């Protein structure tokens with residue numbers, strides 16, 4: 088990152104001498120527009136590209152910046168440069184207020200967020216148009232003095248746009264390489280899982296939105312003076328956010344430099360064809376390029392180049408040597424005989440209902456330190472729901488869950504993860520665009536371990552070796568088979584260094600030999616001191632691993648105790664038999680207690 092940072096500064100300093108080279112004003116204006124769009128597309132990408140929350144309201148924040156500068160410079164005679172921080176602050180404030188509401192509502196994701204931000208643009212435009220801020224005729228800024236930064240006014244505008252572009256690109260670079268950026272990329276792939284792994288999703292989205300809006304506000308403030316006549320009709324159009332989105336998508340939204348490529352390409356293409364029919368040709372050509380890129384390079388121009396480059400390097404360079412990495416990593420805790428201790432997790436009267444379905448009906452349950460507790464029960468009895476509420480994935484409807492003496496029911500999932508609870512998902516939910524290594528490093532950064540990025544990566548190598556995934560470290564999750572994806576879930580949960588590990592049907596779908604491997608792995612995990620809650624239908628594994636089992640039936644605890652004893656109790660047998668009989672009916676599905684697959 089340091090090299091890129093210095094490179095951007097050097098490029099900025101190099102480009103800053105241009106106004107003194109005596110270029111015609113026309114070229115300075117074209118370059119101004121390129122930098123203007125680079126700054127806008129990059130600022131948009133900070134939230135929308137990184138976290139996947141596509142905003143179509145960038146025009147609103149840009150417009151707020153324009154009107155803040157226009158109002159302060161014309162009505163309050165504030166020197167132009169002083170208005171720019173105010174433009175940033177107003178746009179960031181509005182973005183924060185909008186985000187504070189929008190991000191609280193779970194349903195406002197993807198297209199709903201896009202529509203909401205688009206609607207916000209029209210609300211802002213209406214307010215500005217119908218109040219003295221504009222009032223209808225627009226705001227003339229021709230009397231506002233252009234600061235004498237460059238040798239000419241056009242040179243000054245070019246330098247202002249250059250400063251805004253450098254500032255925005257540096258912000259994008261720093262976020263990209265930071266913990267904040269890692270969290271945003273995880274939100275992009277699976278927000279719920281990111282939260283459960285310890286990413287404070289609400290705070291991160293809000294922070295990215297505020298930064299994105301603030302930077303757009305600065306660009307708006309500069310542009311207000313550049314065009315010198317500000318109107319709502321020209322400012323709050325759908326064309327502006329659409330252009331920004333297309334620029335970022337063309338260049339590639341998953342890299343800090345993608346929007347630079349897209350904005351430069353589209354602006355130059357559009358301005359190469361100006362005047363008469365050629366303007367139409369320019370627009371048509373731009374559209375064509377976009378269609379081709381979206382169809383054949385969904386990761387954008389830069390994304391595609393990096394992919395090719397990565398593939399070539401990947402073929403030529405061996406993966407990071409584990410032995411070298413292992414030297415940096417603290418050794419795993421020594422294997423100790425499990426000692427079952429005091430109560431670590433306590434649930435009392437836990438209820439959870441989903442629109443009419445009562446999944447949990449007053450569950451009382453204790454989990455003791457160092458034990459492997461099996462949660463068993465027929466399909467639909469509430470086992471996964473219990474894991475979901477204990478990990479904070481869902482809020483309880485009523486009841487209390489305490490962890491290490493502290494109430495965790497009602498706490499956000501990321502705080503529960505920080506406290507030391509990790510989980511796996513019944514159907515693996517890796518972050519699709521992160522490599523296996525990055526998938527494992529993320530919980531090491533955001534979970535109970537709270538490691539810095541570099542140490543987290545070293546820790547991830549250790550857990551990859553532990554789960555036998557070292558060779559697949561640089562693969563994407565889509566390239567793994569089911570067994571490897573399940574073990575990736577293990578590695579991710581372990582990397583957070585949890586006190587309690589909740590495994591949700593990690594053995595389903597595995598072959599008998601893979602089950603043996605997984606059973607051995609779970610034993611090793613427990614031997615390292617973890618407490619395990621184990622939801623499973625494979626009885627052989629349950630008998631081999633569990634110190635105690637709790638049987639769920641219809642959302643309630645039916646029985647608990649030593650595995651062999653409990654499984655023979657009549658009420659337990661009849662709960663399972665009851666389901667088996669249900670399933671013997673014509674519309675039946677698979678058995679409650681899983682038979683191991685016959686295939687090897």
Ligand SMILES: Nc1ncnc2c1ncn2[C@@H]1O[C@H](COP(=O)(O)OP(=O)(O)OP(=O)(O)O)[C@@H](O)[C@H]1O
Nearest residue numbers: 441444445446464465466467468469470471472473
């Ligand atoms: N997100 C949800 N929305 C609506 N209903 C749900 C949801 N999650 C679970 N349920 C319902 O809650 C009940 C308990 O489901 P849960 O997945 O906890 O059972 P389970 O014991 O884990 O079953 P299985 O062994 O098949 O995984 C079921 O009736 C299920 O349909």
